Amino acid sequence: MSGNKGPVVPQCWERFGSGRPRRCTAAPDGSLSWEAGGGPGRGLRAALTAVFLPHGFPDSVSPDYLPYQLWDTVQAFASSLTGSLATQAVLQGVGVGNAAASVSAATITWLLKDGTGMLGRIGFAWLMGSRLDCEAKKWRLFADVLNDAAMFLEIVAPAFPSYFTLIVCVSSLAKCIVGVAGGATRAALTMHQARRDNMADVSAKDGSQETLVNLAGLLVSLLLLPLLSEQQSAFELQQVSEGHQQPYLLRWDRCRGQIQVTLGQEVSAGLILRAATHGLLLAALLEDVPLTEEMETLRAQIRAVPEGDNWTIVKETYQILDRLYPKFLKELQAVGWETERHLLEVDEWRAAWPQGEKKIL
Structure with a gap:
């Protein structure tokens, strides 16, 4: 003092x-x-370190902790995106969006898929449980590869409707094996990485990192899936026009009450007139306007198509127009209309899509 x-x-x-x-x-x-x-310092870096890394990092974990977590993050992000595509494919395969799909059939498929996975989980743990500790790295790699294979099966499953249930059951079996192998080996890796008896902290922060990565994958998937769906909206348009060899595609958007026409690169003035006639024909058949007796018969056929099956309705109108348009065009020419050019409001955008083989008569 x-x-x-x-x-x-x-x-x-x-x-x-x-x-x-x-x-x-x-x-x-x-x-x-x-x-x-x-x-530990302050600021954003310190906050992120405190939230997502074990307390005392880097001294509280093994030297290989950070490289492992970086590659694990990349793998988890890729799996998150692929998982979103796989989920979309499975939902499409069980009939989501298809008015003709059976709810009971979809439920049975889902139950068979989950049941197969549960049995596989029990069987794999019984057969291989004692080997997971000895070869943790091998089984961890095995789990990642098998997970990718399972998601690939789910993505391609809708392309094989006859074998869809079998494919998703095999995929579910693989995913449950992944859950057992991945979860068990992760515990061994956590024990290796925890250097201060902090297994709980290392495991908890690993869960936080994975949650953040999945959230980022979710946000990217929200942007990615609509783009893929639009490319699928294009595939369906092409399927509808198959066999007609017309360089335009017609789509009926029931939700917006619109009929949309996509013109091909080789479209001529006469074909633009045909596409406009096609749209007007579809609108007339769908609306409650007086028609001739022949057209009323066609309207009844269109309305017999199940609710929500828009593509079938559009495909029917392709066939109707193939039958009616030549006569309609001759009658226009007979009364003096010029059909080789038009004054319709059409912009310069043109689309391209694979064309089927042309038939030679």
């Missing part, structure tokens, strides 16, 4: 883990202050 000046505090340093030390000094009023830097 020295009068009323308080205790004399010598200069000292402190350090957080292996970080750079920072100096401590005494203020005139006896309080202590530290220089900026060192320790």
